Amino acid sequence: MLVAPSILSADFGYLARDVEAICEGGCDFVHVDVMDGHFVPNLTIGPVVVDAVARVATKPLDIHLMVQNNSFFVDLFAPLAPEFISFHIEEEKHPHRLIQKIRSLGIRPAVVLNPHTPPEAIEFLLEDIDMVLLMSVNPGFGGQKFISSVIEKAKRLKKLILQKNPACLIEVDGGVNDENVKLLEEAGVDVVVAGSFVYGHPEGIKEAIASLR
Numbered sequence: 001m002l003v004a005p006s007i008l009s010a011d012f013g014y015l016a017r018d019v020e021a022i023c024e025g026g027c028d029f030v031h032v033d034v035m036d037g038h039f040v041p042n043l044t045i046g047p048v049v050v051d052a053v054a055r056v057a058t059k060p061l062d063i064h065l066m067v068q069n070n071s072f073f074v075d076l077f078a079p080l081a082p083e084f085i086s087f088h089i090e091e092e093k094h095p096h097r098l099i100q101k102i103r104s105l106g107i108r109p110a111v112v113l114n115p116h117t118p119p120e121a122i123e124f125l126l127e128d129i130d131m132v133l134l135m136s137v138n139p140g141f142g143g144q145k146f147i148s149s150v151i152e153k154a155k156r157l158k159k160l161i162l163q164k165n166p167a168c169l170i171e172v173d174g175g176v177n178d179e180n181v182k183l184l185e186e187a188g189v190d191v192v193v194a195g196s197f198v199y200g201h202p203e204g205i206k207e208a209i210a211s212l213r
Helices: 012-024 047-056 070-080 095-104 119-128 150-164 181-186 205-212
Strands: 002-005 030-035 061-066 084-088 108-113 131-135 169-173 191-194
Touching: 002 205, 012 030, 012 047, 012 205, 030 047, 047 061, 047 070, 061 070, 061 108, 061 191, 070 084, 070 095, 084 095, 084 131, 095 108, 095 119, 108 119, 119 131, 119 150, 131 150, 150 169, 150 181, 191 205
Parallel strands: 002 030, 002 191, 030 061, 061 084, 084 108, 108 131, 131 169, 169 191
Antiparallel strands: none
16 A cells, blocks of 8 residues: 655644655655635645645655646646646546646646545546545545545446556545555555544554555
């Protein structure tokens, strides 16, 4: 299992320290939640802060856009050379065009599905993307309870991926912990995002990442 801790749960007063801690603790990606206060009812960080994260991170960035006007935000964050940029299918009128744009910038494109959105909604995009992010909470805030129906959803998505693009990864974000991660693995999930579980683990960040892996 690949692990992408979300810096949304970091202490932003000591952000460099907390980014370094997850990288040294063995994470695979640094997950960055970008919220604009319009698509979701929360406002997080922009390119100035993410640039600071990129300068101290020794693992690739995984940027998750929860925004309106996706193309504008892709232009803002592309210079930071993240591994992935993911956008919500619910907000994008021309997803295939945006996928092509992200890839042309040397970034791996990914699509996000909200809890209510079926995997079949992106069936004809799967051949063009490198990852699908399934939300297992409603987007906008950290620390929410895991929505268990994502397990069945991941299984359905895995079947489509095996037909269309076996190299495409499945990522799950929201309420992930060392109890439900095994169910996610069995459903075919490749990457898990965890914020409060990692940063709030009683035995520390390294142990939290190891338990998810």
